[in-house]
Amino acid sequence: MFKLEKFIFFTKSYNQMILLTDQLRTVVAHSGIQNGLAAVITMHTTTGICVNENLDCLESDIDDALKRLVPEDIPYAHARILPDYGSTAGNPTGHIKSMLAGNSCIFPVMEGKLVMGNAQDVFLYEFDGPAQRTVTITVTGE
Amino acid sequence: MSKVIDIHTHPTFFETINSDPNTFEYRRQAMGLYKAVLTPLQHIFDQMDYAGIDKLALLPLDLTTVDGQIVVSNDEIAEIVRQTADRFIGFASVDPHRKDAIEALEYAFEELHLAGLKLHPSRQKFYPCESELFPLYECCIKHNKPVLFHAGISLEPDTNSKYARPIQFEEVAICYPKLRFCLAHFGWPWVTETAALLLKYPNVYADTGLLYFDNAREFYNHVFKTELGEHWVDRSLRHQVMFGSNNPRFEQIRMVEALRAIGWRGSTLDLVLGENALAFLG
Numbered sequence: 547m548f549k550l551e552k553f554i555f556f557t558k559s560y561n562q563m564i565l566l567t568d569q570l571r572t573v574v575a576h577s578g579i580q581n582g583l584a585a586v587i588t589m590h591t592t593t594g595i596c597v598n599e600n601l602d603c604l605e606s607d608i609d610d611a612l613k614r615l616v617p618e619d620i621p622y623a624h625a626r627i628l629p630d631y632g633s634t635a636g637n638p639t640g641h642i643k644s645m646l647a648g649n650s651c652i653f654p655v656m657e658g659k660l661v662m663g664n665a666q667d668v669f670l671y672e673f674d675g676p677a678q679r680t681v682t683i684t685v686t687g688e
Numbered sequence: 689m690s691k692v693i694d695i696h697t698h699p700t701f702f703e704t705i706n707s708d709p710n711t712f713e714y715r716r717q718a719m720g721l722y723k724a725v726l727t728p729l730q731h732i733f734d735q736m737d738y739a740g741i742d743k744l745a746l747l748p749l750d751l752t753t754v755d756g757q758i759v760v761s762n763d764e765i766a767e768i769v770r771q772t773a774d775r776f777i778g779f780a781s782v783d784p785h786r787k788d789a790i791e792a793l794e795y796a797f798e799e800l801h802l803a804g805l806k807l808h809p810s811r812q813k814f815y816p817c818e819s820e821l822f823p824l825y826e827c828c829i830k831h832n833k834p835v836l837f838h839a840g841i842s843l844e845p846d847t848n849s850k851y852a853r854p855i856q857f858e859e860v861a862i863c864y865p866k867l868r869f870c871l872a873h874f875g876w877p878w879v880t881e882t883a884a885l886l887l888k889y890p891n892v893y894a895d896t897g898l899l900y901f902d903n904a905r906e907f908y909n910h911v912f913k914t915e916l917g918e919h920w921v922d923r924s925l926r927h928q929v930m931f932g933s934n935n936p937r938f939e940q941i942r943m944v945e946a947l948r949a950i951g952w953r954g955s956t957l958d959l960v961l962g963e964n965a966l967a968f969l970g
Contacts, residue, residue: 556728556730556731556734557734558734558737558738559738560738560941619905621906622903625902625903625906626901626902627843627900627901630722630723631721631722631723632719632720632721632722632723632724632843632937633721633723633724633936633937633938634899634937634938634939636899636903636904636939636942675734675738676731676734676735676737676738677731678727678728678730678731
């Protein structure tokens with residue numbers, strides 16, 4: 547069996563974390579799948595999907611760490627008109643942070659429920675907002 | 689702090705006016721924005737709120753005699769403004785080669801209550817000093833409405849910069865001292881020509897919709913601190929430069945940040961980010 551749902555978000559800030567755990571649990575619960583895998587995947591190249599603990603202190607630490615690793619004020623090559631687009635490329639830090647974060651996560655599903663650690667939550671990371679973002683949640687199994 | 693106004697944006701891909709896929713694709717090709725996506729108003733408002741922008745001027749484009757089509761119509765602009773007047777300022781566009789150009793402009797001002805006229809010499813194929821244009825300028829003066837001209841190079845297809853070099857607009861400034869008009873994109877790459885016109889003619893304005901190389905901070909520093917003297921805007925042109933992003937081709941949010949970081953006095957920033965636009969709009 548296979549179940550896929552799309553979720554659309556309007557992010558409000560340049561960098562932002564959005565909790566997705568409730569959406570993931572809901573899709574798994576409604577999928578009818580008892581045993582399999584659930585995947586959360588972003589459809590963008592300047593966002594990330596991460597698993598971490600839902601604490602505001604960690605949220606700011608992660609944001610600060612990414613800013614130290616990928617500063618805004620250095621001369622990136624991805625800062626130019628892209629002829630294929632006809633518009634400016636000005637989001638190199640978003641692409642690099644996206645690469646660091648990864649674009650997906652996966653969890654087992656057993657007896658119709660997610661198998662997750664107590665401290666684990668799933669987040670969409672916005673790295674080039676505000677923007678309209680789409681995330682897919684897929685459940686496969688039997 | 690004064691209201692922040694972006695005097696130069698294109699609503700071409702707003703979801704509310706793109707229910708027809710063929711129209712949407714024509715608009716992509718006509719604007720040379722080949723991978724543009726449908727833009728919900730919610731996203732526009734989110735960007736404005738994050739950047740601290742209160743209002744956007746929306747520019748249509750009438751290519752009736754050039755393409756046989758209108759990219760975005762005056763009626764569409766009026767309808768967007770009618771639904772969300774607190775966030776948008778609607779401009780009109782008229783193809784000057786239309787036989788009914790003056791009637792179309794009168795209708796846009798009197799019936800649609802649009803705030804000014806956008807003209808694109810490079811795309812609509814005219815020199816700004818041609819006599820064919822004079823009735824349109826006189827109509828704008830009669831209604832106390834400004835003109836926003838595309839100036840400098842255009843990245844849109846089927847455009848020729850010869851029509852839009854800043855110096856081509858001097859005749860208009862001389863003949864129509866009561867006509868407020870803006871040279872969009874600061875007339876790039878001829879920015880010193882634009883600066884010279886601003887210096888001499890107080891009815892001439894320019895907008896900051898230029899980001900042709902690098903990122904916004906780098907390019908603004910190059911243009912406003914190297915190509916132009918570092919203090920020219922802050923000391924001499926501060927009442928005639930307006931924030932314009934040319935969104936969606938350029939990056940509105942980072943352009944506001946870059947202007948704030950350029951080093952102009954706070955009072956100059958207030959002028960550039962909003963007060964000059966209010967004066968320009970009359």
